[in-house]
C-alpha cells in the first residue's frame with residue numbers, strides 16, 4: 001500500500017519529510033493518531049501546512065506549460081530515431097512534441113507533419129492523412145508543403161492497404177446474470193467476516209475456464225510508458241493522438257474523448273502540480289474524486305441498496321482503506337497529498353462555486369483522504385502481454401473485482417480487455433469455497449517468507465492459503481506429478497500470431513488434462529497446464545500489434 005511513498009518516488013517522500021519536520025512542532029503529541037475519524041487528519045494537517053514555504057513551493061511546481069522550444073527539442077530527438085528507422089520511438093517523440101507545442105503554432109504543425117511520416121512508414125495511412133490535414137490546417141511552413149502534399153497523395157493511393165489495429169477484443173457477455181451483483185455470473189456471492197473482510201464465495205461447483213465477472217473500470221489512468229500511444233480517456237491504442245489544449249500531460253484518440261475528459265474531470269486535473277503526477281496511483285485519486293463528485297455520473301438514486309453496482313461511486317467509496325491502521329507519519333503523508341489536491345481545487349473558481357459551504361469543504365477533505373487510500377490498495381495494473389514495446393499500460397479501479405481476496409494458490413485469474421476486466425476460474429472450485437486471485441505473488445515464484453512480508457507490508461494481512469500454511473516448495477523444487485504429453489503445448493509467446501482454432505485446441509486439451517492432474521497438487525505439470533490455460537485467455541483478450 002505504501003509503495004507509492006517509498007522507493008519509487010523519493011522526491012515525494014523527501015518533500016513530505018521536510019513538511020513533516022516543519023510541521024512537527026504541531027504534531028508532537030501524536031495528535032493525528034488520536035483522531036476518532038482518521039479522515040479528519042486532512043483538515044488538521046492542511047491548517048498547519050498551507051502557509052509553509054515548502055507547501056507553497058510544491059503547489060507552484062506545475063512545470064506543465066506548453067513551450068515551442070521544448071516541442072522543437074523533442075521533435076529533433078524524434079528525427080534521430082526516424083533516421084535510424086526506429087519509427088515507433090520516433091512516433092512517441094513526435095507525439096510528445098505535439099503535446100508540448102503551443103496551440104495553433106507552426107511547431108505543432110511540424111510535429112504533426114513529422115508524425116505523419118512515421119505513420120506512413122507503419123502503413124497507418126488513415127492516421128497519416130489525419131495528421132497531414134492537421135498540419136496543413138495550422139501554420140505549416142510554405143516551403144515544406146510540397147513534400148507533405150506528396151505524402152498526402154501517396155497515402156491516399158495506398159489507403160486500401162491500411163493496417164488494421166486489433167488490440168483488445170470485446171469481453172465475453174455474462175450468461176446467467178447475478179441478481180445481486182450487476183457485473184457477475186450467478187455462481188458467486190459476496191460474503192463478509194472479520195478475518196477476510198468482504199470476499200467472494202462460490203454458490204455452486206464451478207469449472208475451470210468459467211467466467212465469474214466482467215466489469216468496466218470505474219476510473220483508470222494511463223502509465224508513463226504507454227502515455228504516447230494510449231488514449232488517456234478510454235485507454236485505446238492510438239498512434240496519432242491529439243493533445244489537451246491546456247497541458248502537456250493528456251492526449252486523446254479522438255475529439256470526443258478529449259471533450260468528454262475536459263467537460264468532466266480534466267479541466268481541474270490539468271492544473272495540478274507536478275508532484276501529484278509522479279505516480280499513476282496519485283493521478284488516480286484526483287481523477288477518482290472528480291469523477292465521484294460529478295453529479296451526472298451518479299447512479300445511486302436508481303439503485304436499490306442490496307444490489308452491487310459496478311458503476312456506483314457509493315460502492316467505490318466502500319472499498320478497503322485500512323485507515324485505522326495508519327501510523328502518524330503515513331497519516332501525515334496521505335493528509336499532505338490530499339491537502340495539495342484540496343488547495344488546488346479550492347483555487348479554482350468554477351469548482352469553488354459548486355462546493356462552497358463549510359460542510360462541503362470538510363467533506364471534500366475527507367473524500368480526498370479516502371480516495372487516496374482506496375487508490376493505493378485497490379487498483380489493478382493493466383499489463384500488455386502482447387503489446388509492441390511497453391509492459392505497463394494503466395492502472396484501473398473496479399468496484400467489484402477489488403473484492404476478490406488474495407491467495408498464493410489462487411483459483412481465479414483476471415484478464416484485461418482494454419480497461420474492462422474479466423475474471424475466470426483457473427482451478428476448479430467447489431460450492432462454498434472462497435474465490436481468490438493473486439495480488440502479484442504466487443507460491444511457485446516467490447518464497448513463503450517473501451510473500452508474507454510483502455502481503456503484510458502492502459495489504460496488511462497474514463496469508464493463510466494452503467501454500468503458506470503447508471510451506472509448499474517453490475517452482476523448481478516441486479515434483480513433476482503425473483506425466484503429461486507436452487508436445488501439443490506450443491508456448492504462446494508474444495511473437496505468436498493469434499490463431500483462434502489452435503488456441504481453442506490447446507485450451508480444451510489443457511482443461512481435460514487438468515482434471516486428471518489436480519489431485520497431484522502441488523506439482524510442476526499442473527502449473528504448466530494452468531499457465532497455458534491463462535495464456536490462451538490472455539491471447540484472446542489482447543493481440544499483438546506490431547508497428
Ligand SMILES: C[S@@+](CC[C@H](N)C(=O)[O-])C[C@H]1O[C@@H](n2cnc3c(N)ncnc32)[C@H](O)[C@@H]1O
Pocket residue numbers: 195196197198199319320377378402403404405406407458459460461462463464
Ligand atoms: C483489495 S481488498 C480485497 C477486499 C477486502 N477483503 C474488502 O473487504 O474490501 C484487499 C484487502 O483485503 C484483505 N485480504 C485480501 N486477501 C486476504 C486474505 N487472503 N486473508 C485475509 N485478508 C485478505 C486485506 O485486508 C487486504 O488489504
